[in-house]
Amino acid sequence: MLTKAVSTTSGPVTGVGQNGISAFKGVPYATARRFAKAVPPKAWTEPRQCTDYGAYAPQPGHLDHADEPACLNLNIWAPAAIDRPLPVLFFIHGGAFVTGGGADYDGGFLAKHGPAVIVTINYRLGPLGFLQLHRHGLGEANNLAISDAFAALDWVHANIANFGGDPNAITLSGQSAGASMVIALATLPQAKGKFIRVHALSAPGRNIMSADHADEVARRVLDELELARDPAAITTVPLPKLFAAVERVGRMIADETDTGTVFGPVLDGTVIAREPRDVFADGSLRDIPLWLGSCRDEMVMFLKSTPPAAMIRTTERQVRATFGDAGWERLLSCYRGTARPDEDPYEALLSDAFWHRPMADLARSHAAAGGAVWLSRFDHRPTLEPFLSQGPTHGADNACFWAHLPDFIDRPILKRKGGPMAPADIDVAARFQTSLLRFVTSGRPDVAEAWPQFDLAREPLAIFGQPFHIVPLNEGVRSRLWTELSASNNDKKMREAG
Template sequence: MLTSAVSTTNGPIRGVEQNGVRSFKGVPFATAQRFAKATPPLAWTEPRRCTDYGAYAPQPGHLDQADEEACLSLNIWVPAADHPLPVKFFIHGGAFVTGGGADYDGSFLAAHGPAVIVTINYRLGPLGFLQLHRYGLTEANNLALQDTLAALDWVRANIANFGGDPDAITLSGQSAGASMVIALATLPQARGKFIRALALSAPGRNIMSADHADDVARRVLEELGLTRDASAITTVPLPELFAAMERGSRRLADETEQGTLFGPVLDGMVIAREPRDVFADGSLCDIPLWLGSCRDEMVMFLKSTPPAAMIRTTERQVRASFGDAGWCRLLSNYRATARVDEDPYEALLSDAFWHRPMADLARLHAAAGGAVWLSRFDHRPALEPFLSQGPTHGADNACLWAHLPGFIDRPILKRKGGPMTPADIDVAARFQASLLRFVTTGVPDVEQAWPRFAPGNEPLAIFGQPFHIVPLNDGARFRVWAELTEQSRPEVVA
């Protein structure tokens, strides 16, 4: 059933109501020409039908379903309520190259919050992350992050008309989206526009250097033969542009600390400071923060063909920090302490690239006086690729968006959903409830069974069967890391 019209700053829209939840899909929050900053869409006067997901952001595998100028849309799910509801603002992942809001149906979470759920699209790959301001395209820097900020501004300005509370917005994201959350949260432009932040599986290095971004731009322009006329990139057909990106990525991915081609860039303009420094100086100490990861993050990337570049770059970074002897000592320790079903090499890389950087960020926020919770997802969902690969990257996200008792389809990712086992339902229900409590109250566990992370007290919540808490700084692996880190510190000369 169509809803009554809801006013927005651009014009009235109508959605669909089903099972007590109103949904509005493909709502345009901005429009953008290639390599230009997003601007508000043209206004309309007659109610606009927003019942289907909008165009995908251009990306490999979906260029035929993409629309460069019309891809900046968002989706809203609103349950019935007699008071303004908190808002979960979700930024999707996909290595900064793929994905979209259409992969996440928020109706189940909205009904069980109750909360307003918002998913967004932002520009991807070269269109969202190629830094071209040094080549005369003056607006082409951190465009994807600016898209996301425009979406946040739209939600702040309009969500009250849908029943949401604009002063109770939680930034949330997974994988690349988690990196976007961490970067966005530290921007002065976003200050006061959100009250909580949730980042699941953020890569170890959240920000690309300006030098690396310049290398990427130069390589892509070289692939296109446009080093003498960079402005011509605005008219290159999408297939050619993405093919050039792919060719350049094979050479460049190995050269970045993150093992990926794109990401938010410390450009001195949109992002003026390293986000970790902002967390460390206490600027965000009033923002509750939940940081999570999956136990076997790296399995998916090890099993890709060929193995992801981040595998090689992570090993190289550890060797650079501790020397070959330190690397061998770590690997030997992981082999001696491995579970029966654990790959020691994968576990070491998962700790180095995912788990330890998240713990470091938690320590910075806690030391500055901020409330922070740290979690790890140890459950293996009965859904591929997790059924065969274990709780690898994205396992938590599959359970977070599930419509119990079933996993949902992911049309952009081209993954089918399916029925959940009793164990899936048990773990997913706990995970969803914790997230919705965080969105609603700023605390993921009202019974205090999961204490906040603090200096000298570093609890790690394990989402598995059963849910339990373990000390983060315990065990032989932690001790080896601590010893190697201490040995690698430069000596202070008096």
């Protein structure tokens, strides 16, 4: 049944009520011309029915019928009966900055069991959100996706009270590319005061791109489209042609550059003026509780893709560049000698290099600056593909994050079916969701005795598995070898500098 109309800064909206939850889907928070900054949507006066998911961002496989301006919308789930302002979870989806959408994440279960208000957003993807064209005559075209995310956060902060949410209790949450977006968004000066907590799952090791590299990507895309002399014409290039050019450039970038990265938040000096990790390290966000998580076998999914993802080659290349070929071989030998029976040592090394170690370093920086931080790893294998065959690889925690116990939910954009959960799935997912909702509500994911706050002496790492348990991050021969190689590399740099 339709809900009572709720007023917003753009006009009234109605959603649908079912099973004690009110859902508002496809609510416009902004609109934008191609390669221009987002602006508020055109206002309306009659109640707007927001009962179905809105258009999601153009992306590979969804280009022919894409509605670019209409993709800037969000979804809200809230308990139907609210007796006090509820904490808000503001979630940014992942998808390598080129795929996905808020429609893949039904927040009804979390809203009911929080209780909390759950928000998922769409933002511009691929070239439409990340191609840096401001140095090529399109002055606004830099970090558009980040600007979209901020516009959504700004809208939520201004309107969420009318949906039962507390605008002063917003937790920024994201997974994978969305985690990179969250980490960058949290450091923007204009976002200060509009959130109070940060939850980031599987943030890539390098979650910020240099302006020079982003400019090189843009130049190559313009060359591929034969628009070097008329860059403004890219605003009218048909989407299939634009995305095909980007795909070709992406293949070249993967083979010819050190990072292999095509898209992501960019240190452009204006929208993102400082390296986000430096902002955490200097204590600017010390008052913001931080939960950082990853999956045990992050890289399995990317190794098994056809062809293997570019990050496989680039991560090995980066480790070799940092520690030399001899250092790489020492690491690989160590991983082979300490591998579990079901573990691929090469994958484990790459997972540590690209995912686990950078997140641990961010945790150390935040803790050293006086911030409260919790670090976790998801070791459970959900009985759902691709995890059933690949183990707790990238996204395994996300599947349990959004589950409607006792079922995994469908992911319509990714075209992944849900299904019934096994008892172990329910056990681990319930613990994960309880920790998440406690973090959203109180700023800590568990009682101190069960999950200690991260500190530089003990470095506790929470393991979501059966059973849930805590291990020291800084023990083991692998950790000691990384520390030894890093110290040797730092000494070398100091000698060269002096």
